[in-house]
Amino acid sequence: MEGRGPVRQIVIPGEAVGGSDVKPGPGTFFEGGRVYASQLGVLTQRDGTVSVIPLSGRYIPQPGDAVIGEVVDIGPSHWLVDINSPYPAPLHATESPWHVEFGDTGRFLNVGDAIMAHVLSVDEIKRIQLTMQDREARRLKGGQLLEISPTKVPRVIGKQGSMITLIKQSTGCRIYVGQNGRIWLDGDDRSTALAARAIKFVEERAQAVGLTEAVKDFLANARRTQGSPGRA
Amino acid sequence: MEDIEHFEREVKLIDENGVRLDGRKSDDLRPIRIEAGVLRRADGSAYVEWGGNKVLAAVYGPREAHPRHLQDPARALVQCRYNMAPFSVSDRKRPGPDRRSVEISKVISEAFASVVFAEQFPRTSVDIFIEVLQADAGTRCAGLTAASVALADAGVPMKDLVTSCASGKIGGVVCLDLDKEEDNFGEADCPMAIVPRTGEIVLLQMDGHLTYEEFQKAMDLSIGATKRIYEMQRDALRRRYSVTLEEILNESPPPPPPAEEPVLRDPTSEYERFEADLDREVGP
Amino acid sequence: MSEEIVSDLMREYVYRLASSGKRADGRRLDEPRKLQIERGFVKTAEGSARVKLGNTEVLVGIKMSVGEPYPDTPNTGVLSTSVELIPMASPTFEAGPPRPDAIELARVVDRGIRESKMVNMEKLCITPKEKVWVMFIDIHVLDYDGNLFDACSYGSVAALANTIVPAKAQGLGDDFPLPVEHWPVSVTTVKIKDILLVDASLDEERMADARLTVTTDENGDIRAMQKGLSGSFSYDEVKRIIEASQKVGHAIRPLLRP
Numbered sequence: 001m002e003g004r005g006p007v008r009q010i011v012i013p014g015e016a017v018g019g020s021d022v023k024p025g026p027g028t029f030f031e032g033g034r035v036y037a038s039q040l041g042v043l044t045q046r047d048g049t050v051s052v053i054p055l056s057g058r059y060i061p062q063p064g065d066a067v068i069g070e071v072v073d074i075g076p077s078h079w080l081v082d083i084n085s086p087y088p089a090p091l092h093a094t095e096s097p098w099h100v101e102f103g104d105t106g107r108f109l110n111v112g113d114a115i116m117a118h119v120l121s122v123d124e125i126k127r128i129q130l131t132m133q134d135r136e137a138r139r140l141k142g143g144q145l146l147e148i149s150p151t152k153v154p155r156v157i158g159k160q161g162s163m164i165t166l167i168k169q170s171t172g173c174r175i176y177v178g179q180n181g182r183i184w185l186d187g188d189d190r191s192t193a194l195a196a197r198a199i200k201f202v203e204e205r206a207q208a209v210g211l212t213e214a215v216k217d218f219l220a221n222a223r224r225t226q227g228s229p230g231r232a
Numbered sequence: 233m234e235d236i237e238h239f240e241r242e243v244k245l246i247d248e249n250g251v252r253l254d255g256r257k258s259d260d261l262r263p264i265r266i267e268a269g270v271l272r273r274a275d276g277s278a279y280v281e282w283g284g285n286k287v288l289a290a291v292y293g294p295r296e297a298h299p300r301h302l303q304d305p306a307r308a309l310v311q312c313r314y315n316m317a318p319f320s321v322s323d324r325k326r327p328g329p330d331r332r333s334v335e336i337s338k339v340i341s342e343a344f345a346s347v348v349f350a351e352q353f354p355r356t357s358v359d360i361f362i363e364v365l366q367a368d369a370g371t372r373c374a375g376l377t378a379a380s381v382a383l384a385d386a387g388v389p390m391k392d393l394v395t396s397c398a399s400g401k402i403g404g405v406v407c408l409d410l411d412k413e414e415d416n417f418g419e420a421d422c423p424m425a426i427v428p429r430t431g432e433i434v435l436l437q438m439d440g441h442l443t444y445e446e447f448q449k450a451m452d453l454s455i456g457a458t459k460r461i462y463e464m465q466r467d468a469l470r471r472r473y474s475v476t477l478e479e480i481l482n483e484s485p486p487p488p489p490p491a492e493e494p495v496l497r498d499p500t501s502e503y504e505r506f507e508a509d510l511d512r513e514v515g516p
Numbered sequence: 517m518s519e520e521i522v523s524d525l526m527r528e529y530v531y532r533l534a535s536s537g538k539r540a541d542g543r544r545l546d547e548p549r550k551l552q553i554e555r556g557f558v559k560t561a562e563g564s565a566r567v568k569l570g571n572t573e574v575l576v577g578i579k580m581s582v583g584e585p586y587p588d589t590p591n592t593g594v595l596s597t598s599v600e601l602i603p604m605a606s607p608t609f610e611a612g613p614p615r616p617d618a619i620e621l622a623r624v625v626d627r628g629i630r631e632s633k634m635v636n637m638e639k640l641c642i643t644p645k646e647k648v649w650v651m652f653i654d655i656h657v658l659d660y661d662g663n664l665f666d667a668c669s670y671g672s673v674a675a676l677a678n679t680i681v682p683a684k685a686q687g688l689g690d691d692f693p694l695p696v697e698h699w700p701v702s703v704t705t706v707k708i709k710d711i712l713l714v715d716a717s718l719d720e721e722r723m724a725d726a727r728l729t730v731t732t733d734e735n736g737d738i739r740a741m742q743k744g745l746s747g748s749f750s751y752d753e754v755k756r757i758i759e760a761s762q763k764v765g766h767a768i769r770p771l772l773r774p
Contacts, residue, residue, distance in 0.1 A: 011471050013384055014392030019410060029349075037430070038389040040469055045494045047409065056276065057387025058294055060353075070523045082521070086294040086356040114523040125305060125354050144529040144540075151387065188535060212389050271659045274605050284559065288658065290604035313603065313611055318654040319561035319577025327600050328613065329655070361604035363656070365575060366558050423714045 009039040011052055018050045022040040027052030043153075055206075058117050059085045059150035061128050064135065065119040068145065068178035071111050076103040083114065084180045093121060095131040096139075114140040116176055116184065121146040123226070136176075143174075143186035146196050148203045150181035156199055157205040163202060163212060170219040194222055237397025243417050245402040247440060250353050250416070258486075261397075261457050266378070266468040268385045274361075277469065280378040283411055284368030286320075287376035291386040293358035303357075307350035310362040311340040314375055320367045336372050343396075343434040349389040357386055369415040371399050376425050376435065381465050385472065391427070393465055394434060395458040398423035399450035406446050408453040422450050428462045438464040520608060522722045523543055530723060539728040541570075541717060548703075548715035552668065553773055563679025563694065567671040570717065571661035576653065576671035577678045578694075582642065582686055583650040593640025597626035598651040599668060606660040624742045625655065625669045625702070628731035632700035635676060639695040642688060649681060651694075653770050664716040665729045665742075667682045669702035673772045699773060701765035702715040704729040705757045707747060714760055728754065730761035767768060 011017060017028060018190075028050060032117045038042070042051040061067070061083065069089060073080035076101075093100040098108050109115065116138055119162045120131035131137070148156065156175040157164050157177055168175050173187035173195045183199060185192040201218055203213055246252050256262070262283030269461025271277035274290035280285075292439040297303040318324050329337075340362065347357060360383065362375035378398035383390060399409045403420035415421055426433055442450065530540060537545055549570030558564035561577035568574075586594060599622040601609045614622075629635070640649035653675070655668045679694040706716040706724035713720055716727075725747030731740040738758065743749065749757070 010470050010474050012393065012466050013390040014427075015466075028759045031391070038391065040384045040473075041387075054387050055383060058275065070521060072521050086296055086353060088296065095469075112521060113441055113522040113528075140525055142528070143525065145523060147527055189538075226305070236743060256605070271604065272661055274604055277604070286558070292604075292607055295607070300734070307680070315602065315611075317575070317600075317656050318579065318598070318652065319558050319564065319656075320577050322560055324579040324581065324652055327598060329611075359603070361602065363602055363658075365656070366560050384613055431738075 009043045010041070010055070011043045012040050013038055015041055017052070018045075021048075023049040025049040025051030026052055027057065035184070042161050043088055050104055053154075054151045056149055056152055058081070059121045060126075061085055061087065061122055063119050063121055063159065065179035066116065066176075067119060067130070067180040068140070068176065068182035068184055069078060069130070069180075071113045071115065072107050074105055074109070074111055075106060078104060081108050081117070081130055083128075083130075083178075084150070084182060085128075087126050089119075089128045089130050091115075091132065092119060101174075109139060113178070114141060114145060114151075114184070116178070140184050143184055144192055144196070146183040146185060148181050148183065148199065152180065152203045152206045153177060153179055153181060156183070156202050158212070166212070166215060167195055167198045167219070169193040170223065171198070190212070197222070220231070243413070245414050245417060246324070246405050246407065250405065252402070252407065255406050258316045258405055259453055259456075261409050261460065262411065264464055266381060267466050268381050268468045268472040274382070274386070276382045276384070276388070278381035278385060279379045279465065280381075281372040281379075282368075282370060283409070283451065285364070285371055286366035286372060287374040287378050288361075288363045288365060289375060289382040290356065290361045290362075291382045291388065293386070293388065294353035294356035295356035295359070298305075299354060303355045306354055308340060308353040309346065309357040310345040310350060310360070311357055311380065311395065312344060312362065313337050314340060314362045314364075314372065316364040316367060316371070320364045332435070336375075339435055339437065340372065340376055340379065342403070343394055344379070344383065346432070347390045347392055347394055347427060348383070349391065352389055353360050359384070362427065363381045367422075369410055369412040370398050370423070372396070377461060377465065379420050381468055384469055392429045393427075393462065394425050394426050395434065395462045395465060397454045397457045397461060398422065398427035398458075399453045401442060401450070402447060406442075406449040406453065408457055420446075420450075422447070422454070424451065424454050426455060426458050428458060518525065520722065522719065527632070527723050530712065530720060531709060532740070533595050534708060536587045539713065539717075540719065542742075545712065546764065546766060548565075548666070548768065549717070551768065553670070553771060555674060561608065562682055563675045563676075563677075565648055565671050565674035565678065569663060569667040569670065569715065571659060572656075572657035572663060572667045573672040574664070574667045575656045575658055579652045579654065579676050580679070580681055581650050581652075582647055582688075583593060585610065585641070585645065585648040588643040589637075591641045592637040593624065593649040593651060595630060595635070595637065595651050595653070597629070597655070597672070599625070599655040599657065599664075601657050601660070603665075605657045606740070608630050609657075610659070619743070620742070621664055621668055622655065624665060624729060624740065625672055626653070627668055627734055628700045628702050628740040629672060629676070630713040632698045632731065632733045634673065634696055634700055635699045636695040636697050640681075656764075662716050662721045663704055664730065665704045665727075666702050668716060669700070669731065670768070670772060674774075677772065690722065694755060699769050700735050701730045701769050701772065702729055702731045702740075703732075703761035703764045703768075705760060706745075707749060712757060712760075728757050730758055731754070732762050732765045736762045736766070754762045 024030045039054040039056040042085035069083040122131040171191045176184040265281040276291040363433040373396040380393040400421035425435035538747040552565040557566040563578035632682040707726045
């Protein structure tokens with residue numbers, strides 16, 4: 001089948017990936033006239049910039065990222081949210097979609113609630129603020145949560161959302177993918193179980209070529225054997 | 233030291249032809265095997281078999297540093313804890329850190345602090361754990377070599393791996409990679425760790441008696457060996473992720489058909505089928 | 517083990533599945549995970565086993581030496597069990613002296629082995645009142661993904677089963693296999709609200725209200741029990757759990773014997 005073949009080149013920290021003719025992108029650093037990889041990952045080059053897409057690593061928040069978090073602590077004017085990052089992420093009451101009186105935070109969100117939010121800001125010493133003031137933000141109810149390595153999120157989403165759309169359509173699930181590697185699946189339990197397996201499939205083979213075709217095969221196979229919930 | 237009372241006469245560690253007790257020559261490394269990504273919970277991990285050593289290394293981080301007052305506002309703390317399992321040595325070792333483990337933990341932490349890009353993660357810590365499951369001398373070198381691979385496996389940004397090896401002197405001859413007998417009865421041992429790309433030495437210890445020339449010979453042997461060991465570290469990391477799609481699709485079984493929709497299962501009726509299933513699942 | 521918080525969403529999901537007899541990993545409520553055993557992993561130990569129960573991985577080493585018997589049992593060997601929850605096994609494990617969880621684990625595993633008379637301790641006597649074999653069971657938890665009670669017990673039983681008593685090195689005759697005469701199997705069940713689950717995964721364990729470990733021997737007789745966590749069981753639930761432990765134990769026992 002077209003598109004299957006060897007994986008793209010994997011580099012390790014300290015490996016030389018370019019000379020002074022290229023610019024160092026993410027996952028690389030410049031030293032003594034050459035560019036080297038700083039992380040274990042896949043080497044890519046575009047427009048004279050060489051980068052390494054990491055194969056593993058903790059989630060480091062960027063402003064604007066959509067994240068799925070879990071409330072772990074609560075104060076009179078804020079909630080503390082775990083977003084699977086080395087840094088704690090506070091959500092201030094003024095950044096919530098509700099009008100919250102001082103001390104009344106528990107009425108809207110409590111410890112144990114799962115939410116979809118965005119990263120509002122990250123300062124120089126990596127202090128983070130979250131916000132829920134946008135269309136998609138909400139408290140999540142029902143369905144299930146899945147966790148994958150944050151480095152695989154781009155693959156799960158796919159070019160212009162192609163991969164995640166494929167999975168959504170095949171399973172009939174609602175799927176929210178957080179940049180922090182947390183994913184919310186909403187649908188009947190059988191469909192979300194299939195979607196979860198498809199996502200894990202992508203996560204395990206993220207760096208392989210021809211992945212989209214393989215996922216299509218996987219989903220078609222599964223639907224055939226179970227009778228399709230997603231068939232029109 | 234263990235085993236001394238069992239030796240009644242002088243042990244000859246290296247003979248006239250330069251052959252050691254296990255058949256090696258003075259510049260031979262023991263067999264080494266490295267695997268990356270062997271644990272589930274840890275962010276990164278690696279397992280090394282080096283001669284009779286079996287060492288496991290794991291990394292958590294960067295993660296929030298605790299206690300708060302030890303956080304560094306400018307960079308990640310890089311901390312290593314080296315520990316030996318009670319059954320890893322012939323005479324059982326009581327659980328918990330002893331002074332030797334604390335010292336080794338410190339020098340290994342310092343070795344990694346020089347290569348990790350710690351400024352990228354202020355107020356966090358990168359925690360490295362080395363566990364010796366079976367010991368045969370050179371455990372700190374094996375542990376450091378494993379920990380390097382675990383750090384890369386965890387995606388911690390570094391300027392290079394760190395590779396480690398030891399050389400020493402036995403029967404008056406400078407030799408590479410001493411094993412337990414040689415370390416116990418030899419004249420010197422000198423473990424070191426190096427940043428392969430730049431040649432910077434980030435760990436260096438020595439105990440025993442070496443002339444300046446003997447020391448240089450020992451270092452040459454170790455530095456030469458680290459080139460070979462580095463290749464094994466790199467190979468282990470590449471192997472962890474580098475499987476062609478063809479292989480993946482051939483080796484993985486087709487997805488199991490989802491279980492039929494039960495209403496409510498009566499557990500007791502499942503036992504016969506369960507026992508038959510268990511027969512199929514006997515592990516290696 | 518300090519607990520990480522489980523979201524309400526996931527609690528509801530696991531409970532919903534369990535209410536219809538299913539679990540997130542596809543198992544039935546009474547079905548343990550796959551058990552893999554590698555014997556003789558550690559050559560510096562007199563016996564050892566590396567065990568994986570699902571993704572929970574445990575390494576057990578048996579060390580034997582000669583020492584004095586306890587005054588109240590002058591003609592039997594000495595058995596001591598310890599568990600190390602090493603920090604690499606879970607982000608919630610910290611370095612330091614054994615915490616109550618580790619101590620409870622060690623004592624429950626020890627009880628199952630001791631009370632089932634798995635090892636004939638009289639045969640480990642060398643000179644009555646003076647010299648006996650002292651046996652250490654050291655359990656090293658490497659990867660924690662739920663149900664340490666059973667994983668640690670299976671590892672210990674498998675390790676004891678391949679232990680050779682090092683008599684020769686002590687000038688006490690030929691080496692001989694550790695005299696093993698009974699086969700205890702530990703089965704742990706947790707309760708989430710009103711549902712009982714055997715061999716909890718990490719997620720299930722985090723949500724459990726109560727836990728009951730039952731160790732049975734090859735006749736199905738009970739040798740050790742331990743209830744844990746702050747919830748409770750009805751007497752009827754306790755009986756159902758014992759019956760499940762007998763049946764699951766019966767199925768697992770052949771895997772532990774060499």
